[in-house]
Amino acid sequence: MRKFLAIILPLLCILIASCVRSFYPLYTDKDLVLNQMLVGTWADNENNTWMFQQGKGKSYELVYTEKQSPAKFKAHLVKLGKYHFLDLAPEEPGIDNSFFAAHLIPVHTFSRVWIAPDSIRLSLFDNGWLRDMIQKKKIMIPHERQGDGIILMAPTKELQKLVIKYAEDPKAFPRPGVLRRKQ
Secondary structure, three states: OHHHHHHHHHHHHHHHOOEOEEOOOOOOHHHEEOOHHHOEEEEOOOOOEEEEEEOOOOOEEEEEEEOOEEEEEEEEEEEEOOEEEEEEEEOOOOOOOHHHHOOOOOOEEEEEEEEOOOEEEEEEOEHHHHHHHHHOOOOOOOEEEEOOEEEEOOOHHHHHHHHHHHOOOOOOOOOOEEEEEOO
8 A cells, every 4th residue: 555655646746736637648659759868867946856767669767756755657758840848647556456456547747848968847738727728718629627627638639739839838838847967
């Protein structure tokens, strides 16, 4: 049970942080790129660590550690036009209860990203902004509501059009957080 909580608690914190979740990924194979500057260990302002390692193909393995509690993600660096995005999806936790595991559905979150040798800037796609835009009927995209949260149900091509259109909108992708290289 402790191992399960160690995996799930950081995921819940990320979901509560008002990021947009998506049932489908932001990428197709042709949109994926690699950048060796991403590989390494990074820390945010709250001393949470983000350890990126090269994964299979054009993917990365990310271990995000918050308050000494690690969570594993599959990460993909996506290039759409002149913009770069990071698509994260949780790795399946090692749960022995198959009935319980069948009730966990991984979702994708995405951020606009800028990668430099000694820093990464990440700006999560903002849930509150998207919720307001949908409510005002300024954005029409397949979605489901879960409390105050939005889960996008649109296919990848629609997601890509959405993030490209609003990539430079500071309300859609607010002020980025900064990660500093540790190793």
